[in-house]
Amino acid sequence: MVGGGSAGCVAAAGFARAGASVMLLEAGPGSTAMLSDARRLPIGPSSLYVDPITTRVDGVRDVVGTRGRVLGGSGAVNGAYFVRAPLADFARWPQDRWSADVVAEGFRRIETDLDLGDRPGHGTDGPMPVSRAVVAPVAEAFRRAATAAGHRDLDDLNATDAGDGVGAVPSNVAGGRRVSAAEAFLAPVAGIVEVRGEAMVARVDVVAGRVVGVSGRDAHGEFAVGADRVILAAGTVRTAALLMHSGIGPRETLRAIGVDVVVDRPGVGVGVGDHPEVAVAYRPRRVAETWRTPLEVVLEAGLVELRCYSASFDRLIEGVPPGDPVIGVAAMVAEPLGSVVPLSADPFAAPRVDHPVADADRRALVDGVALARDLLGRPEMAEVVDHVTTAPDAPLSPGAALHTVGSARMGADDDPLAVVDSSCRVLGVSGLAVVDASMFPAVPTRGPHATVIMAAHRATEMLVAEAVRSAAVRRER
Ligand SMILES: Cc1cc2nc3c(=O)[nH]c(=O)nc-3n(C[C@H](O)[C@H](O)[C@H](O)COP(=O)(O)OP(=O)(O)OC[C@H]3O[C@@H](n4cnc5c(N)ncnc54)[C@H](O)[C@@H]3O)c2cc1C
Structure with missing residues (x-):
């Protein structure tokens, strides 16, 4: 396993439970101690748990986008929002293995919903705890404002037929602790997975079209396994880079960084998606003291x-300069126009x-900003919001x-x-698979974390079944 993030922990645990001998190589620290406070994101400027990645927005503006670099990955440092992608999103996934029924069952199996486990479609015995709570005054007021403005109030954003509306965010939180895939999936099999922290893989070693191992660097120097x-499972950014540095990627890109081509796969690193997000800031009447997670309520609006x-953000992330709180507006039906660009050999x-x-995403953001301004100005928010501080004519500057x-x-x-094929096996290289957010064929219309965990769980089942089948064939020979 290369990368012990959200998906990597799920996959490592799945293979280990099936009897495989698993070594997990994680670039960051091999422990999630100190990261469980669900109220905060440990991604500030002095964080030891992040991989700062330059993101070039619209070809002109460079911003730093951090990714988790620790056992548990981005899921160990994230906002703990655990909303499922609607089943309609999966119409763009290969239907032979990712039909709506299969995916719905997959979501059920990964969770224990601590609030709504008795409802159809929810799980009561999966590894990941899911809970909801609205305690932040602004979250309560925002929910009331959205409902008063005519949006549906949803008591379960993870219901199969949830649709649009406002509601409490399902979070991977139990007892105030953010529960990452490292705790939920990997910890129960800790004794049977060899975890090597601070071990950064440089490339996958391929001989005659078949994977033979990986090489990289750790505190002791260079290693080969x-x-x-x-x-x-190194995450969308680093998995693409690893493939390219291993000679698997678009011929021209590999040539530009001086890497010999092993397999020409034009799709590596292109068609990358995200949710463009802008912020509408407001001056609060008093500084927030009470909250459980960074995002307790969201409104899905088209x-x-x-x-x-x-x-x-300065209250949520240590080391961030003081500023007004914001309502984030994210374009969720986003066009995947992005790319991962290796910069050197x-x-x-x-x-x-x-x-x-994309222009369409920009238009959606303009409408979303108008909606946010409207809600912030409603009487239901007056106890919390003094006035909106983002100027009405402020240029749209999405991150x-x-x-x-x-x-x-x-x-x-x-x-x-x-x-990769619909079982997540890399096309053209036997023995190599990608199990993380890289393999998504489309941008989900919700935050990805719940979908990453579900997809990793499902992919691992398929890969394990395939490994068992090929072992049986080898034995028969
Ligand atoms: C700050 C932040 C907040 C977010 N908030 C939310 C949220 O609240 N809700 C939501 O739905 N989504 C959220 N996301 C997105 C979500 O967390 C990610 O989509 C998801 O965790 C990705 O999982 P992954 O397994 O693909 O990658 P990751 O979890 O990022 O795991 C990749 C792992 O691979 C390791 N790695 C990388 N390169 C190498 C290498 N060469 N060798 C060895 N190891 C390597 C990394 O250190 C990391 O641990 C957030 C993301 C971030 C960064």
Whole structure:
């Protein structure tokens, strides 16, 4: 396993439970201690748990987008929003293995819903705890304002037929602790997975079209590990970079960084999606003191999601300069126009993410900003909001919500941009698979974390079944 993030922990646990001998190589610390406070995101400027990645927005503006770099990955440092992608999103996934029924069952199996487990479609015995609570004054007021403005009040954003409306965010939180995939999936099998922290993989080693292991660097120097199967789970940015530094990617890009071509796969690193997000700031009547998670309430409104942050970012993230709190407006039906761009021949150097924002997404954001301003001005918010501080004519300056997906996307054999098949096996290299947000064939219309965990769980089942089948064939021979 390369990468012990949200998906990597799920996959490592699945293979280990099936009896495989699993080594998990994680670039960051191999422990999630200190990261469980669900009220805060440990991604500030001095965080030891992040991989800062330059993101070029619209070809001109560079911003830093951090990714988790620790066991548990981005899911160990994120906002703990755990909203499922609607089943309609999966119409764009290969239907042979990712039909709506299969996906719905997948979501059920990964969770224990601590509030609504008795409802149809919810789980009571999956590894990931899910709960909801609205305690931040701004979240309560925002929900009332949205309902008064005519939006449906939803008591379960993860219901199969939830649709649009405002509601409490399902969170992967139990007892105030953010529960990452490292705790939920990996910890129960800790004794049977060899976890090596601070071990950064540089490339996958391929001989005659078959994977033979990986090589990289850790505190002791360079290492090489033999393996008959390698699963890449380094996240959308680093998985694409790893593929390219291993000679698997678009011929021209590989040539530009001086890497020999092993397999020409034009889809690696292109068609990358995210949710463009802008912020509408307001001056609060008093500084927020009470909240449980950074996002307790969201409004799903057609093409946009309005994200009512529970407190200002300086209260949520250590080291961020003081500022007004915001309502985030994210374009959720986003066009995947982005790319992962390797900048040098050095496999350890971070690539850049290019994030052009489509005109349609920009228009959705303009409408979303108007909606946010309208809600902030409603009487239901008057106790919390003094006035909106973002100027009405402020230029739209979107960033990325850090929901990056699709740099090694799944598709049929005849799809020229497909990188993996519907079982997540890399096309053209036996023994190699991608199990993380890279393999998403489309941008989900909700934050990706719940979908990443579900997809990793489902992919692992398929890969394990395939491994068992090929072992049986080998025995028969
Ligand atoms: C700050 C932040 C907040 C977010 N908030 C939310 C949210 O609230 N809700 C939501 O739905 N989504 C959220 N997301 C997105 C969500 O967390 C991610 O989509 C998801 O965790 C991605 O899972 P992954 O397994 O693909 O990658 P990751 O979880 O990022 O895991 C990749 C792992 O691979 C390791 N790695 C990378 N390169 C190498 C290498 N070369 N060798 C070895 N290891 C390597 C990394 O250190 C990391 O641990 C957020 C993301 C961020 C960054």
